[in-house]
Amino acid sequence: SLALAHGAHRLGKRTDPMMERWRNYGLGQFIHWGVYAIPGGQWNGASYGGAAEWIRSWKGMPKEAYDNLYKEFDPENYDPSALAKQAKEMGAKYMIITTKHHDGFCLWPSEYTDYDVTNTPYGKDIIGPLVEAYDAEGIDVYLYFSVMDWNHPGYRSVLATEEDRSAYESFKEFTRNQLLELLERYPTTKGLWFDGTWDEAWKEQAEFADNLATEMRKKIPGLIIGSRFRPDDYGNRHFDSNGDLMGDYEQGWERKLPETYEDTNGNDWDCVMTIPENQWGYHSDWRGHVKTSYELIEMLVKSVSLDGNFVLNFGPDAKGDIRMEEKKLATEIGQWMSKNKSAIYNCGHIDWEKQDWGYYTQNRVTGEVNMVVFNKPINSVLRIKTSSKISLQKIYDLNDATKIYDPEEISQDEYIIQLGDEELAEPKVIVIKYDHSK
Numbered sequence: 264s265l266a267l268a269h270g271a272h273r274l275g276k277r278t279d280p281m282m283e284r285w286r287n288y289g290l291g292q293f294i295h296w297g298v299y300a301i302p303g304g305q306w307n308g309a310s311y312g313g314a315a316e317w318i319r320s321w322k323g324m325p326k327e328a329y330d331n332l333y334k335e336f337d338p339e340n341y342d343p344s345a346l347a348k349q350a351k352e353m354g355a356k357y358m359i360i361t362t363k364h365h366d367g368f369c370l371w372p373s374e375y376t377d378y379d380v381t382n383t384p385y386g387k388d389i390i391g392p393l394v395e396a397y398d399a400e401g402i403d404v405y406l407y408f409s410v411m412d413w414n415h416p417g418y419r420s421v422l423a424t425e426e427d428r429s430a431y432e433s434f435k436e437f438t439r440n441q442l443l444e445l446l447e448r449y450p451t452t453k454g455l456w457f458d459g460t461w462d463e464a465w466k467e468q469a470e471f472a473d474n475l476a477t478e479m480r481k482k483i484p485g486l487i488i489g490s491r492f493r494p495d496d497y498g499n500r501h502f503d504s505n506g507d508l509m510g511d512y513e514q515g516w517e518r519k520l521p522e523t524y525e526d527t528n529g530n531d532w533d534c535v536m537t538i539p540e541n542q543w544g545y546h547s548d549w550r551g552h553v554k555t556s557y558e559l560i561e562m563l564v565k566s567v568s569l570d571g572n573f574v575l576n577f578g579p580d581a582k583g584d585i586r587m588e589e590k591k592l593a594t595e596i597g598q599w600m601s602k603n604k605s606a607i608y609n610c611g612h613i614d615w616e617k618q619d620w621g622y623y624t625q626n627r628v629t630g631e632v633n634m635v636v637f638n639k640p641i642n643s644v645l646r647i648k649t650s651s652k653i654s655l656q657k658i659y660d661l662n663d664a665t666k667i668y669d670p671e672e673i674s675q676d677e678y679i680i681q682l683g684d685e686e687l688a689e690p691k692v693i694v695i696k697y698d699h700s701k
């Protein structure tokens with residue numbers, strides 16, 4: 264393998280308490296909010312077909328007009344504690360908030376730029392009250408930060424000339440200053456979710472990024488940073504030139520999920536997911552398929568069954584309100600979570616053979632295995648094929664203690680149980696209690 268000065272600094276999973284806490288979240292909330300919520304994907308009567316938070320890059324959006332939107336930012340309905348309560352009811356264990364997206368607008372009062380909330384009619388810090396509200400609800404806070412910054416004069420996507428390089432040095436200093444400022448202002452932050460690190464210019468910054476990550480972890484020991492931040496000595500991100508994961512978990516699953524455990528390479532990972540096909544920031548005209556709570560619960564359970572966290576995105580509008588579709592989904596997911604959270608929190612992968620009826624999750628605390636049933640077979644028989652000899656103790660319906668299932672062993676390490684005739688109105692959790700010692 265290659266000798267890398269700035270490749271992966273650790274092989275295998277982080278095993279410290281902060282990472283164990285992260286590993287056991289299961290469900291998170293993403294919040295994409297900024298001045299892009301003002302146009303909401305529309306400009307001059309035309310609708311932008313791309314992601315609303317990218318509207319500045321649209322030819323139908325004059326840059327000058329976009330760069331003056333901050334003068335209208337005044338979210339009179341912004342209510343951090345209401346947002347935190349909604350997230351709590353949904354069952355989110357952590358929340359990732361966009362402090363600065365690609366447009367460079369800062370939702371906190373930054374010393375290093377005037378393009379921030381202090382220079383808007385709203386005039387106040389957005390991030391601080393949100394962090395406090397989520398901390399008060401016991402939901403851990405993570406900060407999204409886009410390295411790509413369309414507003415900063417020193418930003419470059421490619422370093423072609425000496426002028427580019429010296430301008431980019433000022434941009435790197437600005438980036439470092441803003442990150443240290445965020446950690447200084449919001450010390451309860453548990454981690455950073457980096458984005459906008461795909462440019463060639465950034466891929467040349469292996470040493471700078473490595474040193475900055477070290478410096479950030481000095482400010483907040485144990486800070487959790489995913490694979491999307493650092494490039495290695497050869498400009499590779501996520502996985503270094505030896506194929507080893509860089510950062511504390513893999514951040515490659517954006518609007519998609521791994522299919523098998525092998526797809527995860529046995530790493531920690533998160534999936535960040537939009538409710539429409541591809542809208543993170545508020546878009547007033549959602550087109551195409553809007554995911555149902557059933558689909559989102561299946562993605563959540565599939566993520567946990569493959570040792571990942573599922574982070575569902577919300578995009579508040581210009582007033583700071585959450586749209587009806589998102590409110591409804593948060594409530595529906597919360598209703599399912601209130602009855603089935605033991606199959607999500609503190610749970611992860613078990614190497615039993617995947618079955619068509621749904622997914623297994625194993626509770627890392629109790630050792631119990633949860634069968635999360637999405638597809639009831641016509642014959643109502645659920646097949647279980649374990650990976651080793653186990654001594655079954657009890658198989659029961661998580662939400663009906665009177666419902667005990669009597670397994671029939673049909674071959675080596677293979678059992679079947681019989682569901683009743685009832686139609687499944689929602690994904691059902693059946694718990695398998697077994698003796699691990701045998």
Ligand SMILES: C#C[C@@H]1N[C@@H](C)[C@@H](O)[C@H]1O
Pocket residue numbers: 295314316317458517535543
């Ligand atoms: C592309 C892209 C960005 N990455 C997602 C997490 C959103 O922030 C989107 O704008």
